[in-house]
Amino acid sequence: MSIRTRFAPSPTGYLHVGGARTALFSWLFARNHGGAFILRVEDTDEARNTEEARQAIFDGMSWLGLDWDEGPDKGGNFGPYFQSERRDIYDKWFEKLAAADRVYQDAGAWRFRFERKPVTMNDLVCGEVTIDYRDESNTPDMVVKRSDGSYVFHFVNVVDDLEMEITHVIRGEDHLMNTPKHLQLIEALSGTAPQYAHIPLILNPDGSKMSKRDAGAAVGDYPRQGFLPGAVVNFISLLGWNPKTDEEIFTMDELVGRFSLENVNRAPARFDFEKCKWVNQQHLMKLGIEDFAVAAKPFVQDANLPISENYTAVIAAVKEKVRTLGEVPAAVDFLMQDEFSYDDEAVAKARGNAAANGLLVELACGFDAITDWSADAAKAVLSEVAKAAGAKPGQLMFPLRVALSGRGHGPDLSDILNLLGKDRCARRVRRFAGM
RNA sequence: GACCCGUUCGUCUAUCGGUUAGGACUCCAGAUUUUCAUUCUGGCAAGAAGGGUUCGACUCCCUUACGGGUCGCCA
Numbered sequence: 001m002s003i004r005t006r007f008a009p010s011p012t013g014y015l016h017v018g019g020a021r022t023a024l025f026s027w028l029f030a031r032n033h034g035g036a037f038i039l040r041v042e043d044t045d046e047a048r049n050t051e052e053a054r055q056a057i058f059d060g061m062s063w064l065g066l067d068w069d070e071g072p073d074k075g076g077n078f079g080p081y082f083q084s085e086r087r088d089i090y091d092k093w094f095e096k097l098a099a100a101d102r103v104y105q106d107a108g109a110w111r112f113r114f115e116r117k118p119v120t121m122n123d124l125v126c127g128e129v130t131i132d133y134r135d136e137s138n139t140p141d142m143v144v145k146r147s148d149g150s151y152v153f154h155f156v157n158v159v160d161d162l163e164m165e166i167t168h169v170i171r172g173e174d175h176l177m178n179t180p181k182h183l184q185l186i187e188a189l190s191g192t193a194p195q196y197a198h199i200p201l202i203l204n205p206d207g208s209k210m211s212k213r214d215a216g217a218a219v220g221d222y223p224r225q226g227f228l229p230g231a232v233v234n235f236i237s238l239l240g241w242n243p244k245t246d247e248e249i250f251t252m253d254e255l256v257g258r259f260s261l262e263n264v265n266r267a268p269a270r271f272d273f274e275k276c277k278w279v280n281q282q283h284l285m286k287l288g289i290e291d292f293a294v295a296a297k298p299f300v301q302d303a304n305l306p307i308s309e310n311y312t313a314v315i316a317a318v319k320e321k322v323r324t325l326g327e328v329p330a331a332v333d334f335l336m337q338d339e340f341s342y343d344d345e346a347v348a349k350a351r352g353n354a355a356a357n358g359l360l361v362e363l364a365c366g367f368d369a370i371t372d373w374s375a376d377a378a379k380a381v382l383s384e385v386a387k388a389a390g391a392k393p394g395q396l397m398f399p400l401r402v403a404l405s406g407r408g409h410g411p412d413l414s415d416i417l418n419l420l421g422k423d424r425c426a427r428r429v430r431r432f433a434g435m
Numbered sequence: 436g437a438c439c440c441g442u443u444c445g446u447c448u449a450u451c452g453g454u455u456a457g458g459a460c461u462c463c464a465g466a467u468u469u470u471c472a473u474u475c476u477g478g479c480a481a482g483a484a485g486g487g488u489u490c491g492a493c494u495c496c497c498u499u500a501c502g503g504g505u506c507g508c509c510a
Binding site: 008009010012042044045047048106107108109110111126129130131132135137138139140142143144145146147148150152153154157172173174175176177178198200201203205207209235238239240242244245246247248265266267268269270271272274275276277278279320321346349379382383386392393394395396397398399400401402405407408409410411412413 | 437438439440441442445446447448449457458459460461468469470471472473502503504505506507508509510
């Protein structure tokens with residue numbers, strides 16, 4: 001029997017990291033076992049569903065690389081994959097419940113009559129959990145069909161998992177208490193229950209529940225900030241799951257090969273955006289220069305920086321120095337245009353060396369005299385100027401860096417000298433000396 | 436409130452009765468780079484508390500505390 005998992009979002013909001021990770025674990029589990037991953041849209045709440053949300057969820061999954069084998073835009077033998085189009089199927093299954101005398105009307109709605117007994121589930125992550133349904137106050141009969149004739153989540157969710165022959169339901173821990181309800185429903189429907197795996201929730205850094213507006217919550221924000229999908233997948237996979245190795249950086253294929261539900265934790269994890277950026281940096285560093293340049297281009301263009309013919313060389317100078325592609329424009333602006341700001345702290349530090357500052361004009365003149373410009377030639381001049389004044393070349397390095405870039409951090413000084421060229425270097429040193 | 440699940444460095448985690456409790460992010464220091472960063476090396480930092488069980492407990496059991504989840508004609 002081949003494995004079938006599903007992700008069943010309801011289109012009432014954007015895709016957040018918690019949902020994305022649930023989808024990821026389901027996807028990884030299916031891929032790891034050579035099974036099928038199904039996408040089913042649970043749009044039974046007409047009042048709250050929106051097309052924007054549906055699109056955002058699909059876009060988010062596509063961006064993350066979580067492709068589905070069956071579902072909207074894809075088809076499959078168990079469609080339709082929108083619950084709003086499965087009305088007839090639900091009516092049919094509801095009849096089974098009614099025929100078995102397991103439902104009764106209450107204020108116009110239909111309630112499912114629970115069997116009053118202890119119900120035990122064997123969760124793949126949480127282990128054996130028993131809920132005592134003899135305690136009616138804690139487990140009142142639930143509504144399965146509303147007074148307006150529509151069906152509620154519990155019913156359609158169970159029916160569809162049965163209909164679509166889902167073998168493993170991987171979902172958030174917030175559904176743990178729903179599982180015995182679903183098990184009762186499945187039993188009443190004479191169905192075969194899938195295996196359940198409830199994964200712990202993702203919390204904010206302060207331990208509160210992660211929700212909208214929290215940093216890193218919306219998957220849709222990641223592409224805009226310059227994260228690589230593989231990096232985001234890598235990072236969230238490590239929240240609540242561990243690969244049993246000290247390695248932390250993995251490609252999608254490596255994650256697929258290593259994933260297993262046994263290694264999923266039971267405790268909720270907090271979201272550390274700093275580490276997420278670090279993981280992204282690691283993935284960025286694995287990119288080739290060309291790929292990195294292509295990936296960074298939209299960000300450079302959005303910042304209205306001019307793309308010159310030495311674009312790739314400029315970008316290469318900051319590769320491995322940025323954590324996200326979104327940081328690229330601010331890192332290369334001074335290499336692409338003459339307008340850039342000076343960092344007060346860096347300037348103050350550069351000015352702190354009075355001797356070196358006095359040599360700046362001399363250095364600019366030395367640059368002028370170079371006929372065949374190169375970083376080495378420029379450094380040779382810098383060395384001469386410094387030595388002539390009885391100073392160490394190293395003392396001039398930092399002021400020169402600040403004069404050329406306006407900041408204390410940046411690419412290797414040689415890269416800066418090469419990329420800017422003679423005229424710009426001389427001009428900027430003079431400008432800085434006169435400031 | 437009731438019912439569930441959980442609790443190892445600040446954070447993500449390893450350990451599945453015997454370890455100097457390991458790794459990573461962050462932070463700090465040193466080395467290297469004639470410059471900042473990178474890189475490298477080193478360092479700071481943890482078993483919620485109290486009882487058991489055991490020759491021996493972070494690992495097993497109980498209690499308490501704390502955190503999270505669920506108690507809808509939302510999903």
